[in-house]
Every structure is written in C-alpha cells, then in structure tokens.
Amino acid sequence: MRNPVLVEGAGDGAAVEERLVVLWRRIRTPMVVPLLWALVYACAFMSVMLFAERVYMAIVIVLVKLLRIKRYTKYKLDSMRQEMEAAESHPMVLVQIPMFNEKEVYRLSIGAACAMSWPSNKMIVQVLDDSTDPVIKEMVEYECQSWASKGVNVEYEFRNSRSGYKAGALREGLEKSYAKDCDFVAIFDADFQPDPDYLWRTIPFLLTNPELALVQARWKFVNADECLLTRLQEMSLDYHFSVEQEVGSSTYSFFGFNGTAGVWRMQALVDAGGWKDRTTVEDMDLAVRASLRGWKFVFVGDLAVKNELPSTFKAYRFQQHRWSCGPANLFRKMLKEIICCKRVSAWKKFHVIYDFFFVRKIVAHFVAFFFYCVIIPACVLLPDVHLPKFIAVYIPSATTVLNAICTPRSFHLIIFWILFENVMAMHRAKATIIGLLEANRVYEWIVTAKLGNASRNKNSSRSHRRSRCRIVERVHLMEVLMGLFLLYCTIYDIMFGRDLFYVYLFAQSMAFFVVGFGYVGVYVSN
DSSP: OOOOHHHHHHHHHHHHHHHHHHHHHHIIIIIHHHHHHHHHHHHHHHHHHHHHHHHHHHHHHHHHHHHHOOOGGSSOOOHHHHHHHHHOOOOOEEEEEEEEOOOTTTHHHHHHHHSSSOOOEEEEEEEOOOOOOHHHHHHHHHHHHHTTTTOOOEEEESSSSTTTHHHHHHHHHTTSSSGGSSEEEEETTTOOOOTTTTGTTTHHHHHHHHTTEEEEEEEEETTTTSSHHHHHHHHHHHHHHIIHHHHHHHHTTTOOSSSSSSSEEEHHHTTTTTTOOOOOHHHHHHHHHHHHOOOOOEEEEEEEEEOOOBHHHHHHHHHHHHHHHHHHHHHHHHHHHHHHHOOSSHHHIIIIIIIIIIIIIIIHHIIIIIIIIHHHHHHHHHHHOOOOHIIIIIIHHHHHHHHTTGGGGGGGGGGHHHHHHHHHHOOOOOHHHHHHHHHHHOOOOOOOOOGGGGGGGGTTTTTHHHHHHHHHOOOOHHHHHHHHHHHHHHHHHHHHOOOHHHHHHHHHHHHHHHHHHTBBBBOOOO
C-alpha cells in the first residue's frame, strides 16, 4: 500500500516544479532575454575598448622600436658617469629594502644591495624589518651587522608595529636623520637582486634631467621555468614591461611605479606628498600624485633586476587580489583629483583615467570573467540570444595574440595562458568590485610568500610535497563550482547547441577544475 504522506510530498514537489516552469516561461522572453542582450552589448563594447587599447599600444611600440625613439636611449649616460668620476661628485643614495618574515630571501636582497658599485660614503643601505618572527629578526639583523663589519654603511631599522605596512615602513625610514641628507632613494623588495652596476645605470638619468622623478627598471624572473604557473605569469608580466611601461614612458613620461627596482628623486617624492597607506598600492598612488605635480618618469627597458615569481597558487592569488583591488580603490579616491588637476594637460589626464585606470585596471578584468565565463555560457543556455562570432571569437583571439606575442619562448602555451587568465579573472573581478565599493578586504595586505632556494631543493620534489598535504588544503570551492557550471553548459551545448561553443566551455571548465583541486603551481602544505 502506498504511503499517503509520500504521495502528498511528491505531489507538492511536482506542483512547485510546475510553478517554477510557468514562472520561467513568463519572465524569459520579456525580462531575461532583453537583460542578457543588454549584457552582451555591454561586454561587446568593453571588448572593443580593450582591443582598441591593445592595438594602439602595439602601433606605438612598433613605431618606438622601428624609429629607435625609446626615451631612455636619448640620454648620454657615459659622459655623465665620466664627469661624476672625474669630479668625485657622486650624489648621496639611500637604498631601502622593506621586508617581513623573509627567511628564504633576505640574504639575497641585502647581499645584492650591499654589493652595488657606488662609493661607500655615498650610499646607505637601509633594511626596514617588520618581521614578527623573533628568529628571522635576529637573522636579518645579524646579516646587516655582517655587511657593516665589511665597511658597508648598513642601517637596520625594526618596527614594533606594522602600521601602514610597506608604505608605513618606507615613510618611517625616510624620517631618519641620515635619510634627509640623501638626494635619491632606490627601493628593492626582499626578493630583488640588483646587479652591481644598477646605480650607475639609473642615477645619471636623474642627474641629466631635473624634471625626472623616477627611473624604473624591468624585472627578470629567476624561477620562470619552475612550473607552469610561473611560465604563465612571465607571459603576463612580459607584456606589462615590454609594452605598457615602454609605451607610457615613451609617450606620456608616465607609468605606474612597480614598487621596487626603481630610483626616486627625493625632492619629487616629498613634493608628491610622500608615502601614503590609504590603499594597498602605495607605489601606484605615489606615481599618480607625482605625475599630477608635473614630474616625469623614464622606464629603462634594457636594465633588468632579478626577482622571484610566486610559485604557489595561494601566494599568487593573494598577490593578484592586492594588485586588482588596490588600483580600483585608488581610482575611486583619485578620480576627482585627477579631473581637477590643472598642472597636466587634458590629454594626459584622459590617458591616466581612461587607459591607465579604466581599461587596464577595470574593463580588462570584467571582460575576462563576466564575458568569457558568464555571458557566453548564459547565451548557450538561452539560444534566443545569438552571440556574433566576431565578438565572441575574433576580437578576443586578436587581443590574446597581442598580449602573448611579447614572450615568444612561451607562445606555444597560449591556450593554457588564456584559460588560466580567465580563471584568475574571477578573483581579479571580485577584487576590483571590492576596491570600487570599498567593501570587506579592501585593505587586506598579505605579503607574497617567497620560497627562495628552498623551492628548488632537489631533495624536496613537488610530488613529494603534494602527497603529504590534506585534500581540504588544496580544494578551492569557487573554482570547482564555476567548473561545474561550465561543464553543465558544455553538456547542454553538445545536446542542443549549434555554435560549437562546447569546445571552449569544456576546456575552460577543465581549467577551473585543475585550479580548483590544487593542481597548479608548487604546493607547500601548511
């Protein structure tokens, strides 16, 4: 005999399902479809904006290379160097190295900075240690004392409070009495290793042009071949340095300070208002303020400083949150200031607002996630909205090639790079929204973990590290859920679709699963 309660429950469930079906049919055509069309047009417009910006920069960089008009090649550094050596008129240089519990790399940065070729009485190496681990603090202090015993002018500065994080440490470092006598300040993060001739290849720029505030070097990645994660990061950052920084330097004498591997004129730094900790991108904040005061920057593309890429996904994800949330939050805070500034031209203000902030820091993240991972799958589920291939395939493909062409040795990884960038776009878009709205985590500052030589220890293989970790440490729920959504859309498109989007959707779903289950980068158990 059938249970009446079960029968009644099944009947209620069928009734609810029927109501939902009826509701969906009622709102689908008059509400959902027009909304999706509006989102398609919005994403298409943003895609065209991003593509146009990439084409513009490609044209500029081609002209710069063909005509050999890179801004840094116009300076006569050799003559300036000879004059300095003959007159022994070397300016006083402060070298700041901020660090926080940098057990694996502190020796590399301190050693490289202390070994730079510059008169010892004209250079002060200032180690700004915010370490909370007493053992690491003692190790860093001992390293400084070791170099001081060799005749290097090293100042070890320790703070009991991490107020202001990196910006706070740099600001307090400049308040020291000996720092006030310095003409220029070079800044290196804890994993950066400048070559001995670094100052000789940067300071003369500042001495030659009194309007110059910043000389920025590019980065050279010592662990780019460590794993697929670092290879993909190299592709993204190569474009940033080879194109974005070069174009900004050659056309507007403005670009974002990378926070390290750069030399600032002390006068310009003070004139711009010094270091501020109102966002998590204090370097970009300072650069924009200095530019609005009329100062110029130069990017030296043939000068590279060795450093380390984050090789664990956890460290990379935290870094990308900071790099995406900070600029959006800074844009919110400085938009009115930029518009009202009277010391720079309207064209330069347009470049800073539109190109530098809006397209690169906001639109790029939104397009990569919402269009490729949300709107396209939604169009598969709603065939009423037909997505033109020109917008869905051709423009994204051209934009991708323009990005990836700067790293020829990794061009064969372009498919993996596209899929991984779309995965990371989820985190970047989320962080951008947080920054624009000043929501929770807007001021989150987590130092990017560096593995140093430990990650390349032959006795500690990647597979061995993976085998000991717990599965719960490796799973990322958001990526797994996105992978399931895209996999469902893949199956739906195979069964009912007509545009072959399932090829892309399946590959993208697998990328989300690979990242979601922790199979990207080097894994170090907690």
